[in-house]
Amino acid sequence: AQKVTQAQTEISVVEKEDVTLDCVYETRDTTYYLFWYKQPPSGELVFLIRRNSFDEQNEISGRYSWNFQKSTSSFNFTITASQVVDSAVSFCALSEAKTSGSRLTFGEGTQLTVNP
């Protein structure tokens, strides 16, 4: 069965600090997709990134970067030079190609608070 674990329930940093949100997943499928979604205080869920299991290249988008390592079943999310607007709950999610269809399994979420 698929499972996503975000061990960090809450993280608090001061503005301009770098911060990494951890995500560890379990799957028996060889083809799967990993996602990160962000939920700001306004409540909506916003898609950030998708990565497939065959692509271990790191991804960078502005101050955001993602590190996918199959060897450790991890897909971590790093925010460089954090800003107050980065305060949100971030969710890691997994979808298996063979068994999930479009079903997403979400982690518990990590609440990031960036203080001025």
Next chain:
Amino acid sequence: DAGVIQSPRHEVTEMGQEVTLRCKPISGHNSLFWYRQTMMRGLELLIYFNNNVPIDDSGMPEDRFSAKMPNASFSTLKIQPSEPRDSAVYFCASTLRTSSYNEQFFGPGTRLTVL
């Protein structure tokens, strides 16, 4: 292009009442999902539709919950009778086609409070 639209945004009702949540997916999307978010259980998939047909309803908690998708642009999630433990934020999401590859686009959610 409009995103996923949900109504109402907030609903407060009394135990035993019927509650109907509504969702309009993004035009052209053929898969629709209903999720529930609570502090205790996080984000849970309740049911999803592909081309208006329910594909997986294994997440629907019990018979009090039902969902329909009469056409490609509208879906409802009904709770009857409602109970205090149903209090949660209910999200609707849609995606272009059923595939584990495609990201889902979420609506703003309906915050339901059952007193």
